[in-house]
Amino acid sequence: MPSISLENSPNVDDWVAVEKDGSVTVQTGKVDIGQRVSTALAMVAAEELDVEYDRVQIVRTQTQGSPDEGITAGSGSMEQSATAIREATATARHHMLGLAAEEFEVDASSLDVADGLITSRDTNSTTTYGDLMGGKTFNIPVDVEVKIKDPSAYKIVGTNVVTRGLEDIISGKFVYVHDMNMEGMLHARVVRPPHYHATLKAIDEARIERLKETGVEVVVDGSFIAVAHADEFQAIKAAERAKAAIEWNLEDGLPVQDLYESLTSNPKVSHLLIDGAPVDDPIPELGDPPADATATLSGRYEKPYFMHGSIGPSGAMAVLVGGKLNIWSHSQGVYTLRDAAAEALGMEADDVVIEHVPGAGGNGHNGADDASFDAAVIATKIPGTPILLKWTRDDEHAWEPYNSAMVMDLRGSLDGDGNVVEWSHETYSDTHNMRPRGGSPGVGPGKLIGAQYMDPPVPAVPSQLSFGPHNGSYRNQDPLYTFPNRRVVKHVVEGLPLRCSALRGLGASGNVFALESFMDEMAEEARVDAVKFRLRNLTDDRARLSSKQRLKNLAGPVQKNPASAVASPSRNIKTSNRTPPLRLKLK
Numbered sequence: 001m002p003s004i005s006l007e008n009s010p011n012v013d014d015w016v017a018v019e020k021d022g023s024v025t026v027q028t029g030k031v032d033i034g035q036r037v038s039t040a041l042a043m044v045a046a047e048e049l050d051v052e053y054d055r056v057q058i059v060r061t062q063t064q065g066s067p068d069e070g071i072t073a074g075s076g077s078m079e080q081s082a083t084a085i086r087e088a089t090a091t092a093r094h095h096m097l098g099l100a101a102e103e104f105e106v107d108a109s110s111l112d113v114a115d116g117l118i119t120s121r122d123t124n125s126t127t128t129y130g131d132l133m134g135g136k137t138f139n140i141p142v143d144v145e146v147k148i149k150d151p152s153a154y155k156i157v158g159t160n161v162v163t164r165g166l167e168d169i170i171s172g173k174f175v176y177v178h179d180m181n182m183e184g185m186l187h188a189r190v191v192r193p194p195h196y197h198a199t200l201k202a203i204d205e206a207r208i209e210r211l212k213e214t215g216v217e218v219v220v221d222g223s224f225i226a227v228a229h230a231d232e233f234q235a236i237k238a239a240e241r242a243k244a245a246i247e248w249n250l251e252d253g254l255p256v257q258d259l260y261e262s263l264t265s266n267p268k269v270s271h272l273l274i275d276g277a278p279v280d281d282p283i284p285e286l287g288d289p290p291a292d293a294t295a296t297l298s299g300r301y302e303k304p305y306f307m308h309g310s311i312g313p314s315g316a317m318a319v320l321v322g323g324k325l326n327i328w329s330h331s332q333g334v335y336t337l338r339d340a341a342a343e344a345l346g347m348e349a350d351d352v353v354i355e356h357v358p359g360a361g362g363n364g365h366n367g368a369d370d371a372s373f374d375a376a377v378i379a380t381k382i383p384g385t386p387i388l389l390k391w392t393r394d395d396e397h398a399w400e401p402y403n404s405a406m407v408m409d410l411r412g413s414l415d416g417d418g419n420v421v422e423w424s425h426e427t428y429s430d431t432h433n434m435r436p437r438g439g440s441p442g443v444g445p446g447k448l449i450g451a452q453y454m455d456p457p458v459p460a461v462p463s464q465l466s467f468g469p470h471n472g473s474y475r476n477q478d479p480l481y482t483f484p485n486r487r488v489v490k491h492v493v494e495g496l497p498l499r500c501s502a503l504r505g506l507g508a509s510g511n512v513f514a515l516e517s518f519m520d521e522m523a524e525e526a527r528v529d530a531v532k533f534r535l536r537n538l539t540d541d542r543a544r545l546s547s548k549q550r551l552k553n554l555a556g557p558v559q560k561n562p563a564s565a566v567a568s569p570s571r572n573i574k575t576s577n578r579t580p581p582l583r584l585k586l587k
Contacts, residue, residue: 002144003083009067012138015088020134022116024056029069030077031061031356037077038164044082047156048089050113062355063338071333091143099132177330177357178315182386187232188378189239191225197251199223207245219381222455226378255497260302263407263428266495273488276478277469290421293413295525301514306403312360313396314367318379319386325352329372330359337369339438344445363504365435367400373448401501404430408514418526423483428491429473431463434501473507479515481537
């Protein structure tokens with residue numbers, strides 16, 4: 001199946017170029033955030049082209065030249081970008097062999113390739129990729145029907161190679177976005193309000209003037225306030241002094257109701273799930289247990305907010321020169337960020353160029369997009385001056401988008417033989433995807449925290465609903481188990497206190513913990529081994545194989561040092577102390 005990435009970038013030249021020295025340059029729209037996709041993509045390209053791995057250079061993703069592959073998330077880099085690159089490089093190889101065959105006046109099937117050197121078995125003539133294409137464009141579309149290499153012939157994929165950039169990372173030479181340095185650069189910090197809903201009430205202009213006299217640049221745009229200085233420490237101190245000069249209108253503050261009560265009682269948008277996807281069908285009431293049920297159990301599970309907790313806070317560099325805004329960012333979606341930032345700043349998207357530079361990873365939507373926009377706002381107010389903006393750890397932990405708190409209510413019934421005859425799982429959660437995107441007016445900018453404080457402010461976007469299969473808050477909510485009488489309902493709850501978006505797994509961490517904990521409860525009630533109980537309700541071959549292996553491991557020797565086992569992150573998800581799991585036995 002052709003990669004969906006080819007829809008936006010259908011030509012070979014969008015993906016691959018051959019230089020005069022025979023080296024190969026490969027473009028990708030997927031960014032390297034520590035998963036080392038640059039290494040994997042280089043291996044795929046080298047394999048299809050029959051060149052050495054070191055001959056392939058993966059260009060860092062930027063919005064001026066790289067394919068638009070959306071957001072790097074969901075383990076899609078290999079499925080999407082690697083597939084496109086494999087087809088593009090296979091097409092390029094086929095094309096270059098055709099050129100060589102024409103030059104040698106032989107059939108292309110008589111040609112061999114070794115590290116970009118093409119040799120004819122018939123005439124012993126040779127040429128190279130660099131000789132044929134060096135500096136030229138292919139001007140052909142990617143052939144999705146092109147013959148790709150059979151895995152049995154792989155010489156690079158599946159072997160051990162040195163990870164791209166690893167030596168510099170280990171030696172400390174690697175340059176992250178936080179390490180960037182440009183002539184005339186200023187270090188910047190944002191002065192944050194006490195909470196989301198606070199706005200600027202008054203500012204002590206005399207204090208601000210004294211700051212400016214010490215070389216501090218002060219940016220005030222509505223309630224967005226920032227300082228910048230050539231010395232980073234002075235910028236940090238200036239932010240503290242500016243904060244003391246500001247009086248905030250605190251409005252009503254953050255909601256302080258019981259979080260888990262709010263999750264179930266606040267207004268919500270609800271959908272029934274069928275095969276893991278929301279539908280508009282009426283949601284059936286949770287009535288009496290089935291007539292053949294001999295035991296019915298119920299349980300409530302609660303998950304708190306999670307933060308990314310990055311070791312390094314987010315950062316970005318930005319500069320406005322000649323009406324063109326350049327941003328260096330560790331965002332996972334440079335094109336979507338570009339469109340949202342351009343709209344918020346009233347600029348044309350083509351006048352904003354974002355290049356990915358590695359920074360603090362997040363396994364989801366951390367503060368990278370917001371820090372990039374903060375830097376951009378400051379850069380537009382101080383044109384011609386590079387701005388290196390770094391969030392503090394306080395900024396990161398207080399202002400990044402969190403993974404939503406959740407409540408999972410489950411009920412299940414067993415018959416006299418211990419078979420599941422009813423299953424209900426309701427999940428209450430905020431959104432799990434608020435990444436900035438272009439498109440609908442106001443939606444992209446409204447997801448950037450800095451844009452919400454500018455003058456005029458861009459209103460925060462209400463929680464976004466998801467409708468794809470196994471997405472957002474309902475990922476893994478509809479289980480693999482083959483239960484009859486399934487009732488699976490997702491509730492997107494409004495009016496919750498904290499800003500939420502994507503963190504690795506989205507709602508799966510809560511849903512899987514809840515349903516698997518409840519499976520243990522059901523197995524105990526049925527007096528069946530927990531693994532055997534799962535196998536009884538599984539038809540998926542991969543899941544059965546995994547469960548059988550687990551059963552085999554349990555029957556093996558006892559682990560000598562169980563303390564060395566990795567603790568499960570699900571220890572942070574607990575059953576409710578207020579409403580403990582209830583067992584209702586029916587006679």
